[in-house]
Amino acid sequence: MPSIRDVASRAQVAVSTASAALNGTRPVAEATRQRVRQAAAELGYRPNLLARGLQSKRTRILALLFPAPHSGFGLTEMRFATAAAEAAGELGYHLLLSPETGDPIEELRHLTGLGLVDGVVLMEVSLDDARVEFLLEAGVPFSMIGRTREPGPIDHADIDFAATAGDAVAHLAGLGHRKLAFFNLSTGTYAAQYGPAIRAGEEFAAAARAAGLAYVDDYRPGSAEEGGQAFERLIEAHPDVTALAVMDDHAAVGVIAAVARRGWRIPRDLTLMLVLSSARVAEMFHPRLTTMEPPSAELGRLGARMLIDRLRGDVPPQGRLMPCRLVPGDSSGPPRDSTARKETGGMGS
């Protein structure tokens, strides 16, 4: 059996460098890492990961807890997962995909009891999350993509909802809109204390207030049908709303259909934007919608990296918030006088 010394010799690097390149224990230049890997492959070197795991009590495997998504397409969740797996791979770790199919605590107990994973990355965190309590009590290292109400000293990477709402409202106010509406995620999602729903709701209200705009956020449609109905009720109650931000993709489909039924056009009669949807989803709409695109890949990478930092040493807790990126589509425009808008009703588009 070839040894790590043989690999180092063939790759013309120090043994410690060869080890770091294969094990990810510290950063190694990409060219060096490739050379060491190549040498290991040519020699048929097998690091015997399991024996090393037994010895060090470390397996270099992380679990990503992957619940059924609350809403939307799951594209954001997939970007978290693949980016976390990529970042883990670059640092010599492997990512286990652990779907939550039953009682999450029971499943976490089982998973962490196996001795298989060094730590856990949590996704879809609610404000009061029982999984966090369990992991803290069990002493299992973990990080969060998302965050609880008060994450305190727990490593987490999440969306900066305040900056996101500020940028979205500035975009709309800059076009001249004076009264906005915000459709949050479905009532059920909101009731489950799903962090993004609660935080986006609070921060959009605060941003509109700070910008001196009139603001309506009484609606939480979770489907195309509910989106259409919510839009009808909104315009009935607030005919002077000229811009609408929507969290749920399917609700946006219903809004667009309801706008067309009135004989209105987007953006002439209504500026419509998505919140927390990727540009790829926003492009599916006609017209292409403006969206606040979440930094999904960045958050996935950060979630994995923070956990690996934690496993490697006694680093201070890390909390990183990143804003969504405004991706302008063809659905943003200046407001039209609401009287003029009414007169176009029924004329078709």
Place this chain on the structure above:
Amino acid sequence: MPSIRDVASRAQVAVSTASAALNGTRPVAEATRQRVRQAAAELGYRPNLLARGLQSKRTRILALLFPAPHSGFGLTEMRFATAAAEAAGELGYHLLLSPETGDPIEELRHLTGLGLVDGVVLMEVSLDDARVEFLLEAGVPFSMIGRTREPGPIDHADIDFAATAGDAVAHLAGLGHRKLAFFNLSTGTYAAQYGPAIRAGEEFAAAARAAGLAYVDDYRPGSAEEGGQAFERLIEAHPDVTALAVMDDHAAVGVIAAVARRGWRIPRDLTLMLVLSSARVAEMFHPRLTTMEPPSAELGRLGARMLIDRLRGDVPPQGRLMPCRLVPGDSSGPPRDSTARKETGGMGS
């Protein structure tokens, strides 16, 4: 340390049953499995997976090779992954998410050389796939979600493109359409010998021929812009086409916009359907599109199960083909006489 005997005693089952429930070595009734897990949790039983892995040379970890998706939303790929992870979990296995970020053969060599995984599930298989050659030569157990040109004795689960095309064409012919067009995936994807693009192309042509329908498939738009242009060229060259099946979601966005620009309506002037898109994606469109929805979760589960069957014993190779499911939307209707259709041009919808 509690032993497996203690767990069996507490759960009031035989030791072999307790072992099977915890290790997934054979099926155990769900209620029994829960009881055994509960007993193990209460006793703090830890199976010492790593030691077992060293002893048996088995780790009960499978890797899912997860490339950057060729096209579309990635929703189908996510369903593969989560369903494969769920099916593996039910059988006592874990699924490692292994994104392909560089040279796939080099990465496979590294991954399989670690001694970490018992086998590999391949996704996004091309007709001549170098990864298959590598795994066969290396003697690594694997299964495919998808298939090579001639999968022979390799375990695989794939879409039944012949049945899918037959059902789609029967749907359109049943509505009275006499001339169909088919927009395949982008030229680049097609050139890369991506199995679904090649097979769907062949089988739709065969199904149209078998049904005695006129048929056009010269276009491979990979974006909304290309979709709109392809539609314009199609109607210019073939004004008598009344039904169109589209593989690429974004191309469909462009088709819908181009239809609206002509003053046409869907389905009055054109029946439009998606192929291999989920119903959730089809619902995003207005009107909601008819789609041939892929059996993504079933294929993900099958891919994992076939590999686990292979690891457990000398079973015959399995090949399973499953058709897409026709999910009718609001975009399917009888054909309109193409002369009548022309006269509506520019009148608005």
